[in-house]
Amino acid sequence: MDKEFFKNLTIKKVAKAMQDGDTTALELTQYYLENIKGKNGELNAYLRIFAGAEDQARKIDEDIKNGKIMGPLAGIPFAIKDNMLIKGEVASASSKILENYRATYDATVIKKLREAGAIFLGTVNMDEFAMGSSTENSAFGPTKNPHDPARVPGGSSGGSAVAVAADMALASLGSDTGGSIRQPASFCGEVGLKPTYGRVSRSGLIAMASSLDQIGPITRTVEDAEIIFNIIKGKDPLDATTVNEDVIPETKQENKKLKIGLLTYDKNVVAPEINDMMEKSVEMLKQAGHEIMEVTLPYLKYSLSCYYIIMPAEVSSNLARLDGVKYGLLKEGDNLLDDYLKTRGTGFGKEAKRRIMIGTYVLSSGYYDDYYSKAQEIRDLIRRDFENAFDLSAGGVDAIILPTTTEPAFKIGEKTDDPMKMYLEDIFTVSANLAGVPAISIPTGFAERDGVKLPLGLQIIAPHFREDVLFSLGKQVENAKIKV
Numbered sequence: 001m002d003k004e005f006f007k008n009l010t011i012k013k014v015a016k017a018m019q020d021g022d023t024t025a026l027e028l029t030q031y032y033l034e035n036i037k038g039k040n041g042e043l044n045a046y047l048r049i050f051a052g053a054e055d056q057a058r059k060i061d062e063d064i065k066n067g068k069i070m071g072p073l074a075g076i077p078f079a080i081k082d083n084m085l086i087k088g089e090v091a092s093a094s095s096k097i098l099e100n101y102r103a104t105y106d107a108t109v110i111k112k113l114r115e116a117g118a119i120f121l122g123t124v125n126m127d128e129f130a131m132g133s134s135t136e137n138s139a140f141g142p143t144k145n146p147h148d149p150a151r152v153p154g155g156s157s158g159g160s161a162v163a164v165a166a167d168m169a170l171a172s173l174g175s176d177t178g179g180s181i182r183q184p185a186s187f188c189g190e191v192g193l194k195p196t197y198g199r200v201s202r203s204g205l206i207a208m209a210s211s212l213d214q215i216g217p218i219t220r221t222v223e224d225a226e227i228i229f230n231i232i233k234g235k236d237p238l239d240a241t242t243v244n245e246d247v248i249p250e251t252k253q254e255n256k257k258l259k260i261g262l263l264t265y266d267k268n269v270v271a272p273e274i275n276d277m278m279e280k281s282v283e284m285l286k287q288a289g290h291e292i293m294e295v296t297l298p299y300l301k302y303s304l305s306c307y308y309i310i311m312p313a314e315v316s317s318n319l320a321r322l323d324g325v326k327y328g329l330l331k332e333g334d335n336l337l338d339d340y341l342k343t344r345g346t347g348f349g350k351e352a353k354r355r356i357m358i359g360t361y362v363l364s365s366g367y368y369d370d371y372y373s374k375a376q377e378i379r380d381l382i383r384r385d386f387e388n389a390f391d392l393s394a395g396g397v398d399a400i401i402l403p404t405t406t407e408p409a410f411k412i413g414e415k416t417d418d419p420m421k422m423y424l425e426d427i428f429t430v431s432a433n434l435a436g437v438p439a440i441s442i443p444t445g446f447a448e449r450d451g452v453k454l455p456l457g458l459q460i461i462a463p464h465f466r467e468d469v470l471f472s473l474g475k476q477v478e479n480a481k482i483k484v
């Protein structure tokens, strides 16, 4: 097949080309491996490239020929975030403490992709243990934004977004605890989906904050995200928080006129192009026949403070298992306590340590009630805010739109000295995780900085289990090709 065919491909297009015998999994895999060779030195998206990818592709081609495997993901090359376990491969969560840790089993999402015939090209960079908004917190150096390598790709799934944006994979998986799929997807011009909490198994995902984490796809189109979501979702006996799909009512939103809530937000904290993008999106949705109304969620203003208490509390507990005894790095000291101190002292980066300290502080007796309990109460109010907003019988809406970020991709090093500035990056994304509702970011226009066009993203949030609304509206926004 002509090389031009492979540029900016979608899963949909490939599936058809493979069916027609116009290309093979091997040809496709070799195309991406070549791009990785050419670009990864500069962009630092991949941490490891799997030697067996081509063999895997040959096997899939055989299986496709023999009719042993079919479906839209057969032969599709993926980049996988470094916090998901792939049996036999290193999974380091971009941390020194797990630098040499090899996974002993497949994460459930990996197992499902494998069964669907997907090919794994390698593992990609992230902020250490998924803590960050720029992929600068990786122990293995920052990943760069392909639109402007002086800028960050967003985080923590920066490697996943860059792999797709720079044509180094056809699709990728990321994880989202407070925005880590949506924000990098937005900064790199891709689609990023955070599913409803409990819809995709977390088994085999190195935990950051277990009540907030969800795995989801980063892709070029909404349709591709939908294809992957439909394969990775579902009840898993290995993750007790997953929901049985049978209890979710079948709903199709295609062509329905919806009530859409435009979230009220402070326009002064947002780049002018993003305000413009929001206005144009509203206009487009109105023209498509949807009803638009403003919505205010009264407790939303507390979501960032609430997130930065609950998340570190869970982080401090989840990362306690990394003690030099069970997994990864061991730095021996004079006694057991010294082992812990040396191992954790050298193994964890600065941001991981900061969050462990905040987490243990808010959970300590004497402060627990003032911080952790309060934050849990606020979390409940935020969840109820969404429930009320989505209550159609009380004048509510089918979906809410808001920006994904306050600005386009910022410069490498711009916020590293000021954690508060970095945390403010998450202002539009954390509430969906706190409430457990699904959210998607759709590339919508550009903002020019230093003569470079940088992508922007529109975020859509839907009620629990209503990913179908996100896909339907997302496709409409995507097809409208809104120009900013």
Ligand code: GLN
Residues within 6 Å of the ligand: 130, 131, 132, 133, 155, 156, 175, 176, 177, 178, 179, 180, 181, 208, 311, 426
């Ligand atoms: N940027 C957020 C944080 O630093 C979100 C991270 C994530 O979603 N994994 O916590």
